[in-house]
Amino acid sequence: MSPTADAARVAAARAGDRHALESLLGDHLPLVYAVVRRALGADPDVDDVVQETMLRAVRHLRGLREPDGFKAWLVSIAVSQIQERARRLARHRARAVAPLDLGVAEPPDPDADVAALAEDRVDVDRELRLIAQATGFLNAAERQTLALWSQEVAGTMTRAEVAAALSLSPAHTAVRVQRMRARLDLALTVLRALRSAPRCAGLGEVAASWDAGAEPRWLKRLGRHVADCEACLLAGRRGVPAARVLALPWLLQVPAVLTEGLPALVGAGSAGAGGAASGGVAALVADAVRRVAGYLNVKIVGTAGVGVAAATAAVLAVTATAPPASPPTPPAPPPQAAPATTPSGTAPTPAGSPSPSPPAAARHVVTAQGVTSADLYVAVDGDDSGPGSAARPYATLARAVDVVQPGQVIALRAGTHRPAATIAITTSGLAARRITLSNLVGERPVVDGSALPGGQWLINQTGGYWTVQGLELRNAPSHAYVCRSCHDNVFRRLSMHDNGDTALTLRDAGTRGNQVLDSDFARNHDTADRGGSADGLAIKNGGGPGNVVRGNRFAENSGDGLDLSNFTDPVTVVGNWAYGNGHNRWNIAAFNGPGNGVKLGGGSPAPAVAHVVVDNASWDNAGYGFTEAGNPGRLTVTNNTAYRNGGTGFAFVYSQARLRRNVALANGRDVQVGGGVDDAGNSWGQDGWATTVLRSGDPATARGERAPTGQLPSTTFLLNRKDKTMGASMTAGAAAPPPA
Template structure:
């Protein structure tokens, strides 16, 4: 296992290094406080659970044999303490009343929570999301608490799985189920607050436990059960009504995806009272050994000063109140940085590109003759934008590589920008149409603390037409780590438009790569580790010279490396496959990805040989045995299989996925010992041989399949809310999330099949 700087700090703390212990405590106390506080959802015992967690960690630190696992180990301790509190004090875990106005007398805790929400800018759907968490059962709250930290970048999926004491595939299923419950709770909440309110929903909320019926929303307008706890049966009851009611359902369809509301977590302030008790707490950990006892008190006092300074802006009153109760999960999306005052550049017309993500470009970039920015920045803009709002290096269609890369004198080419960029810097591409003739090679890496960012500028739309790149060259070859590549459209490359070789910890997000002569985005090579491909579209790629045999949407191929994740992407209308993992020998996690229309000869290619799998999860000669995980994803209208192991004999896990109207079986797993749970397969062409389930699946004897549509009776296309894919093929929402659609969702059992949200 690789040694990290955190591991070195842990070893130093184990050896009695005061500064190392101080750093560890300062780094991890806010994380533990947020995980515990969000899991307990405002319970006043939050401080006690955090305190006991830290004490247990201090006492066990000397015996930790794998220092590189410190964070995962610490969160596992916290999670056990949360369960212990639930076991010993279950009846005391009552929820507080809602944050909205009501005729009853205000509770001081609610007043504080409301004031804090206003202070940190929580409003609209984020506020509703926070309130909806109160409708969840405790187990779902605990899972969501960990998932929030994963989305915030504070925890990895492996660490979340370790805290849940599950394998990563099983943890993914738990997260998806909890997320589905949260989405349902949000839909119930907005339907309840609609004006006018649906009479059927009011009727469904009548008849409370113990014979009480005050006409409020169970779980938010007062305690429900006889012991003062919320009864989760109310969410199931009201959720059934909201799902089946056209009037109520319309409110939920307009909700932004949870993943788009959660990023930008503001860590909740660690209370003075808790930090103040930490000195005695660490001193109480002397049983861990003399190496840890000596520096404890001093480190805690320094940590108290650090935390007090760090959170001073929140206000003394808020900190004092937070010592009594943790505010419900507070999120805010910070406004963009102040925009420099620059002269408006001349407009440039950009031809519309094919595909749902095409858009008219914003005005073209500033030319080299634009006046320098004013010394006084303009007023802060609060509207969200898709790209960066400030940068160290600018590239513009009217620029010059002889310039200095400033916003007033931008470079003309991406090649120049990546040749001079250094760790911690940001490259911004201005809007307009770029026509490069020279390939780009990226070799400068960032670091975990100083990432390099390549992004569109604000809401401007840079379009890179790579037609001029030589046919035997890739347009972008990246051999660098710790990059974030965001908001670019790349089209018409004769060969591969973007290849990342042996990359580590790179993030590719909000990309549109299409109509090129080979696969759109490829991650390949050994040590391809901890990369993320998010919220991007890869489509229309076709390799005419090789008869459509190779051009996929997204590939992780010919390499190895753990921790790679693909989320909320679309791969469609490519000549070969949508997603291809041929000869990638390490597990990849796929979540909420749509792959459709692949393997169809749309270009009149002679001797067409495109395969047309939606998800090709293996391959090679011989194919490696790899335990990939695919959750919440959908494959439809592909020429061949929806989901295929393609010779992979590993233990793949597919959960709550949907295969519809594919040319061959929806799920084809004949060689592996895979696990398939909660999947939906309908209207696929099927296959001969060992096919089961009316031709929708093709499974071998070693496959474990349970709770899928083909394991039950009564499933047919009539159970689907919509079989029209137009909504799913529509443009992404302004925040980059997948479009809202009811396509392939069902009325029979919403727990089966992809959520399509």
């Protein structure tokens, strides 16, 4: 997430906007956990330190002087809490140091390719366990530095943010990192030499009186021998460098226990802060963290999970855990005929008999690039009468979603799947046992709706706790995917294009806690309404808190890019691009496409809703770039760019919107605001803003391919030379997700 986006959300949170704060927590709680876990390893105090960090952030959010430095500020609090824990331990008896596992290991391939390593979980586990053991040789300050540096190599923190978190200058930070890396490399070399077969006799003599505890004093003794021994150096340097392992994108699993005690902690924080305003923010934090808890256990945060993954291999897998004491009751599916067999091959439960407990889900790696294994498989050459295994997959997705259980993973294999009827998803997962529908890593399955009867939807879902990712949905005669009263779902890395109505629609009451991430919605159009109905993404005609739209492209649809018509609760819209919507590319007679990039209201009358709109870009649309569409609410619109839209760039006439640091250039009309709008500090109120300040006015690179993990392509399009704090950052939520 860009610093300007953080600043906007901090401002909105201070003003009492629960959804801005929700977005902050969803992006930064995994980072805090990763830093603390890296510094403390498997210490039982990890969760306590994370909780105390979040509590202190609650207490002092209003005192943050530079909101655009929120990430570094929050991490600095975590570092302070890590240091405080070290001081507490120093005042008490030192804890026993667990002996290292020095069993002989298969020597790693010195020519191992990192890409291949990323696909081989066994090798990754080995390297990560070794790094975790080597960390024990570092002192407390070095472990803190490693915790932050691991996030730097993972791409979730910059060197400047690391320096700020350590309260050091960048130059001093570089020296500290260099010293830490030297000791880490020495520790890894020593451990590999100790585990080599055969082990050097001289090293064995030095280690004869060692209790195998990873203590700094022993690193010096063992390191002296290794440094002077050619055999030990050769054995110790066979392995993948730590920086390359730490840069792999792995799952960050945040324990649910972090949320269980938050209400009481936040209450204490409110009392300690001594103010209604601070208490209000604290209450928002408690509620927001509870909401994100359901998906954090499988959230991919770009490469942010590397730090914690390196501390323990256990966090690399999605583990099926027992549901909470009082789990939410998922909506019951409509009655259906019992299948002949279950996925395990056993007979189904007779009608009227008590349902057996759901089987424990297998352990599967769920990354932003897909899954490497699953409980159920679907392939174009499969057979629905089979067990749905990798060897005997189902033939249809409808069969898989009909029998899937909470906690299970469905892998849709590559190829073009052509359902003959709407796929109905009625089973819900649980907060601690989500259901995942995904591609396999390296495969791109296509669900083609061209065989459906006219007017039918491709997928119709109710319920929640699903992660749907890595699919291409196309050629539906009507809507591609409709989710009705859905909650706590994640839609990620989807491509929905050339459908006969809106690509993805979230609608009806109870639409809450959903995330739409890193997806493309393009060239969807309808003929019944002469192009007026088919949007890229619509969250409309309903209500529910906590919905987030981030890192998406809404391109060349006949209707609007993003449509929030008649939705009664705030939606957080961060880091999206909307372009080319509303142009008649299909020769539709009497074309009626509105062509707004980002539509933030609508209805008769439009409800008053305080949507949060940060760091988005909207260009070359036939209509408005950003419009309230009659929404009279208190919208937050910060760091967005409107460029070359046929209508007005920013149209906010009836709302009480607050517009800050937005840029509008070369639109039919750059801005139109009403008397209730606060629009201080935007390009249209300043001198010197013209298209000549843009680094690039060519959107070609912005239309390019995404990164394998879903991030939008790198581009200089719409970036400006005049003031880098103005307009969209065009990084589009590069800190990922929430997720899955």
